[in-house]
Amino acid sequence: MTTQHPGDDEPARRHGGLRQLGRAFALGLVLTTAVMTTGAAAAASPPPPATPDFGSNVTIVDPSMPVTEIQAALDAAHATQVDNEMGSQRHAFLFKPGSYGTAEHPLQIKVGYYTEISGLGAAPNDVVINGKVEVYNRCLADGGTSNCLALVNFWRTLSNLSINVNATGQDGCRASADFWAVSQAVSMRRLNVSGANLSLMDYCTAGPQYASGGFIADSKLPFVINGSQQQWLTRNSEVTGWSNGVWNQVFSGVVGAPNDAAFPNPPYTALDATPLSREKPYLFVDAQGRYNVRVPAAQQNSRGTSWANGMTAGRTLPITDFFVARPSDSVQLINSQLARGKHLLLTPGVYDIARSIRVKRPDTVVLGLGHATLTAVNGSTPLDVAGVPGVVIAGVTVDAGLEESPVLLRVGQKHGERKSSADNPTTLSDVYFRVGGPHVGKTDIALEVNSDNVLIDHTWVWRADHGVEGFSDTERWNTNTGRYGAVINGDHVTATGLFVEHFQQYNTVWNGDHGTTILYQNELPYDPPTQADWMNGGVEGYAGYKVGDHVKTHTLYGGGVYVFNQNNPAIHTENGFEVPETPGVKLHHVMTVNLSAGTIDHVVNGVGDPADTTKIGVPVYVVQYPAP
16 A cells, blocks of 8 residues: 655755656666666566655555555544544545455445545456445434434545445444445446445434435446435446435436336436436556546437446546646646646645636646645635636535635636537536535635536535534524525536535526536525525525526426525525526426425426425425426
């Protein structure tokens, strides 16, 4: 197991070229001597390529290492991260190709906050975990077991490996499945799971066992127990079977997906194919031991996994094409590397961003490991992407800072260059946003998309409803300020897995034409003090999902808006969804629900019964709007 360590300071990095030159010179002497003594055979055996310096928060795991050593390192990380919801520590464990754990001594991985577990194979089957990779409920009531749930199990990543489930040594209940009890900002990608059921809830701890996820893509799965998951998107995958569904379960391009003809009982929405998709880039080690990043190509009308018939279609970039950044690196240095044509790999940690990281070149890849986090400083826009095609931003969290930012991540300028490509969309994969939580946060807009032909593949845009900022829930309204979650101005924008919560005006505003959303989840803000604070002119409240008045074509599959006005249960919101009355704007399988306080009067445009406290937890559905 190799834990990477960064250089001590910037001068050391600048002089790295001199050290490399010295190493090359010394290596040349060694190789010359070898050739003189052993001839051509020595020349045919070059040294293995060096492992890139990914920093101290990345651990490279090798199959030759004892299971006990690997288990100890993973257990230590979990112990520090299992309750570290608002902490600054970040971890990535990257497994080289091979097999880990045995029938007698399985590797049992528990995944805590801000932790990534990923394989370094070219295909998921190149890394096999004989054991389990799991997340359990957290019990939050004074350290006891009266409030055990997964509602705040956020920010973790599992990808690019196979899990041969082995529960040796676990008790009867724990042996019954591999447990992945999570909520938002958690992704499962490129997995092959076999040997037991996969459960998306933890039914082995005391109740209430609630969960509010989630996202799976490009995976081959056994029978899945959805259980208490309120909503879930499974995209471009294969499942043996699926049970349960609370409010909104969406399947897009999934082989074995359940039939949705009886919606809303059960509440399944199924698209035979995904209209536009692109899998997340992944790091892998080739047969010569060289590190690369595979950048999958975009697909249209796709179904099933991308790796079923060989390597995922796309392009391979050597790690030498990337600037490998660390939190100590300045934005000036990062931008200079991007301007030189480098891609950007963000190693785990928290980056203070006082001026924008600017992505200007087409086809640039920005890949974060271990939930790398960009925090706005002095009201900056941490990430600004030009209106060019093919940019991929993946695995990055963007936090608002103490001073208000105009926007946290911008794709394209409102009145700037808007070059785009339907075949090569700019893509955001597992990009998450926070306004408050670990510290005070302020922004006008979290995510603004002005470019055409953009794909948003799983995002959680969150104005915090809880945190460690040091003030009460009733004070949060005026302290953690975020007016809009996602504002989509570009045309032909597709979102697969759009989760937006708690913003103070419209959570999502979709002004572009020809937009498509596949699974939308929203909670309205918990904390308006009075109805006067929650008014849209003469209208009570703001819809959780607003399609602009001039939009002619828009489609939403599987959407939910939830209400919990805990600061003032008398507050009303007129509509969960608000859309223009035109034949080209269509909503399929949408709902509202009351979580125990406040009222949403209608589901969409005055249609649908109230979601009020007479039916707490009971959804109000509209199967299709406008009605056929």
